[in-house]
Amino acid sequence: MTPVVTQRVVLSTPQFHSVDGNPLILARQALSVPHFVPVGRDYTILGDQVQAETRCLVARIRGMTILFDPGPAPLPGAPNRLLENLEAIGLNPDDVDLVVLSQLHSIEAGALVTYPDGQAPRLTFPNADYMMRCFAINEAELQYDIPPEEAFLPTVPGLFSLLSTMGRERFHFVDEISGIAPSLYPYVTFRFPKAHDMGAMTPVIKTLNGELSLETASLGPRTVEIQTLDTPAHSVASVSDIGGRDTQQDASLITTGDGDISLIAVIADGHGPAGGISQRVVEEFPKILGEVYEEWKGHDFSKILRASVRRLQGKITREMMLAGEGEEARNGGCTLEALVVWKGHSYNVHVGDSRSYRLSTSGDRVEQIATDHSWHPDQDKALQEKIRMRLSGEDCLISLYSLRRALGHPLLQEGNLMSWEPDICEIVGAKKLLLCSDGLNALGEDPVQEALNLGNPRQSIADLMTAHDELTVRIRHESPEHPEIQSDNVTVIIVHAK
Numbered sequence: 001m002t003p004v005v006t007q008r009v010v011l012s013t014p015q016f017h018s019v020d021g022n023p024l025i026l027a028r029q030a031l032s033v034p035h036f037v038p039v040g041r042d043y044t045i046l047g048d049q050v051q052a053e054t055r056c057l058v059a060r061i062r063g064m065t066i067l068f069d070p071g072p073a074p075l076p077g078a079p080n081r082l083l084e085n086l087e088a089i090g091l092n093p094d095d096v097d098l099v100v101l102s103q104l105h106s107i108e109a110g111a112l113v114t115y116p117d118g119q120a121p122r123l124t125f126p127n128a129d130y131m132m133r134c135f136a137i138n139e140a141e142l143q144y145d146i147p148p149e150e151a152f153l154p155t156v157p158g159l160f161s162l163l164s165t166m167g168r169e170r171f172h173f174v175d176e177i178s179g180i181a182p183s184l185y186p187y188v189t190f191r192f193p194k195a196h197d198m199g200a201m202t203p204v205i206k207t208l209n210g211e212l213s214l215e216t217a218s219l220g221p222r223t224v225e226i227q228t229l230d231t232p233a234h235s236v237a238s239v240s241d242i243g244g245r246d247t248q249q250d251a252s253l254i255t256t257g258d259g260d261i262s263l264i265a266v267i268a269d270g271h272g273p274a275g276g277i278s279q280r281v282v283e284e285f286p287k288i289l290g291e292v293y294e295e296w297k298g299h300d301f302s303k304i305l306r307a308s309v310r311r312l313q314g315k316i317t318r319e320m321m322l323a324g325e326g327e328e329a330r331n332g333g334c335t336l337e338a339l340v341v342w343k344g345h346s347y348n349v350h351v352g353d354s355r356s357y358r359l360s361t362s363g364d365r366v367e368q369i370a371t372d373h374s375w376h377p378d379q380d381k382a383l384q385e386k387i388r389m390r391l392s393g394e395d396c397l398i399s400l401y402s403l404r405r406a407l408g409h410p411l412l413q414e415g416n417l418m419s420w421e422p423d424i425c426e427i428v429g430a431k432k433l434l435l436c437s438d439g440l441n442a443l444g445e446d447p448v449q450e451a452l453n454l455g456n457p458r459q460s461i462a463d464l465m466t467a468h469d470e471l472t473v474r475i476r477h478e479s480p481e482h483p484e485i486q487s488d489n490v491t492v493i494i495v496h497a498k
Helices: 028-032 081-088 106-112 159-163 277-295 301-323 381-390 394-400 438-443 445-452 457-478
Strands: 005-012 015-020 024-027 043-046 049-052 055-061 064-068 098-101 129-133 171-174 188-191 202-207 210-213 222-230 234-241 250-255 261-271 336-342 345-351 355-359 366-368 423-427 432-436 490-497
Touching (some): 005 457, 015 081, 098 106, 222 250, 222 457, 234 250, 234 261, 234 457, 250 277, 250 490, 261 277, 261 490, 277 336, 301 345, 336 432, 355 445, 366 445, 438 490, 457 490
Parallel strands (some): 064 098, 129 171
Antiparallel strands (some): 005 222, 015 055, 024 049, 043 049, 055 064, 188 202, 202 210, 222 234, 250 261, 336 345, 355 366, 355 432, 432 490
16 A cells, blocks of 8 residues: 655745834833833933834734734824835735734824824724734723723723724734633734733744744744655645634545555545544545445446445444434534545545536636535525424534535434435546535635646645635635634645546
């Protein structure tokens, strides 16, 4: 059996810019404040005043731009040095995705508001989300136009009235106990200290290798683990990425078979409380296929594949029924998307809404091989209502309601409310194929076509994952009311015939 090789591939490397902000004028006694000097700002003593230099950090990673503590507003009559320096690195304030604030005092947040001559104040970064500590702001102040002198904290003139016009989904507050903010983008989290130290906020990036502090500019690159398999007839690469979810319910496997079966590539996308069965499905499918093939030699291979899925479904549902007495252990299932190469002939096995694509001979288009087994809003309403009555729990309804066919789901299968039956077809004349879970669907077919036209399956996957990263950030920025679009697991397998 040909071994599968796992390699860590860099998708993108973050960029950092330390940008000079607007200078800050303080009373000279500020030098006696213990936390002032360690911030690292240069300062000049001017009589009884101190002019301090300020800097903010800009990070660009995975298609998004994050700005930390923009600092004070410009001095009266002086140009806005922060905006000038952002422009110098090619950054338009409208393109900032996230502003992270350690406090909302004028020293950290003064530059959030711009005061054009003769015009009303406006937000400097109008399209950004805002992340801050809970104690940095009284959330009620976002809903009312409270005069600065009555605000919970010393505030920036006009800031609260401007922020109050924005949707609540654009504000993200750090948990006061853990000091960790909710994740807005895959692999990006922020850790805040409990102490009220100016500039002591510590943003942290979570990567597959662990957590690395951005404060010391030791951020690691965005990487994924890609598995490759090289046989005399095929080059194969696969990746399974957790995305923005807390758990991984996608599973995949690429392997060479025995004898007449030379290649098996399979993806299972789990859903519902028992969605973890996806790993069992990808492990058991090659074993069961081998057993059935030995028993059914001489039969039509499509019938052997169908019988294998039937036996797999029986084994999985028995395991689910024995897993626990409660419905939660029996509510759930997974898709099945497989490529099986038998005696040089390629077959697609399809259950659910995972997909397979083939690249046309000319390379100018991709074709989806099988139709998604998903409900349409105006179809089978009576059957959908029966499913509503059968399932208990809102989470189960949300996760299972969209599929007409899937493996698992013993409660629905026994009532003939869901089918496990696969679509099976022979794939003729295709040199390049792609299998994926539905986490890739939002990307569309053009990036799939571009990736399949590359000569190296591993590079194709790296390009697809980079494109998916960028799309995830863009959707999160443009449609914050739909966080589910950017948060799903993503699994891709690419196969090139030699």
